[in-house]
Amino acid sequence: MRSRSDLPEDDNTLIKLVVAGYTHQQIADAYGVSRQAVSQRLKGKVVSRQTFPVIVDLLPWDLSSVPSRPALLRLHIYKGLRGYVSWLDGRSVSMEDFTARKTLINRLLKGEVVSFREGEKFVYEPRSDAANLVVAWPDIMGEPGPQVRRLLTWNPAKAQEMCDLNGAARLKG
Structure with a gap:
């Protein structure tokens, strides 16, 4: 077992993994540390798989360094x-x-x-993978976690229901 210092320096990486649905044990196994090391590192941080996921935490792209991030998040x-x-x-x-x-x-x-075009914007492109997600999942990211699978899997059978304003649209106000 490696030491707790083998975890990423940035707590956000660990938080993203938890939000994506990975358990502390799965994260520990990935980094070769104990479950307690992960738990200790995340102690005091409000992190829960039950928390409504922030979309950027589910996406496979790091948008934190994009200069126009606020404008990017307002795109259609x-x-x-x-x-x-x-x-x-x-x-x-x-x-x-x-x-x-x-x-x-x-x-x-x-x-x-x-x-996502690096440093630019979100775009639509032809599906080229078999991941069946609504986003192009880069191979370098490995398999998407359970939370990502639950919230970003494309199900054409639900398309009509999702577009029905009189049905289950659940509009605010």
């Missing part, structure tokens, strides 16, 4: 992802997120997924 594509995840998590959405979610679903039905 991002709002579509937010609306999609909110619906799957049983949360209400704004009309704007609902409309963006409909656009996202139409693009998914055409065989496209959301991707």
